[in-house]
Amino acid sequence: MNFVAMDFETANAKRYSACSLALTVVRNDQIVDEFYSLIKPDTPFFWRNTQIHGIHTADVADAPDFPTLWPHIASLFQRDRLIVAHNASFDIGVLRSSLEHYQLPTPQYLALDTVRTSRQFYPEFSDHKLNTLCAALNIELEHHHNALDDSRACANILLQEAHQFGPERLKSFVKVIA
Template sequence: MNFIAMDFETANGKRHSAVSLGIAVVRNNQLVDQFYSLIKPDASIEFDRRNIQIHGITPRDVADAPSFPEVWHQVQQFYTPEQLVIAHNAPFDNGVLKASLQHYGLQPAHYLSLDTVRTSRRLYPELPNHKLNTVSEALHIDLEHHHNALDDTVAAAEILVKQSNQFGVDVLKPLVKVI
């Protein structure tokens, strides 16, 4: 399989408040490249204490980080109509991308999306839940720092590779959505 995996962390409950992005590039079921960046949200964004507790990113951490439009300029080539983009809880990450693009007046991205929470629910119904750390542990995937955008991205990529190797790509195709 060829795809990219993405994961965003946000400053608060607003979808356009991205503070980090991780991307993993997978070609022929092999992780071939990674990208990680902190993101400085615009000045109107306030950090929620709960979000900081989850991911550990503070306003000080992003003070000198690039803005979302600067980060988008570096990664937009990955988001094309024929590109599969996966995430664990893809509705969240797709929502952050869409809201951030809208917030900054950038063109919408069009790509194929697959949610590894959905694939995990379908393929591993016996798990107590389908959170990233639970699925990673069940599949013996090392998730070093949960809620670090790059570590979460790499874990989601490894989950999909294992699922495609174990169950075949045809089982996953019906779960792909057009964004």
């Protein structure tokens, strides 16, 4: 399996308020690279979001804004590249909204949601939250809602599903994002 697992955290309810991003790169079924950055949003932090992920305004004071960060990661979002996220509609929405907000071109890429795959493959689980899956599948998740830990956990969930059920069974979950 070759893919990039992605996770965003946001400063508030606005999808373009990304305050951290992590990418976990998988090649030939192995995590080969990871990327993490705080992001300085142009919106204020809402206390509830900070309570969830622990990122404060002061933490991002010297961080790049999204338009500065994007050129460093844009090459990972290519037409034939699979981008994976847990609850992908959120993370894809953050990416899309951030690109639109800053008037950056939107790439076309393939996407897969590990919430959807886990609901199919593990219907017996009480829920399909990231921390629940990690506990049930014995996947390490040190700090839930830390973007890097979450993206790494998402990558490991997909790798375990591919190993347990076969990569062919995952193909029906792949969607084109444009």
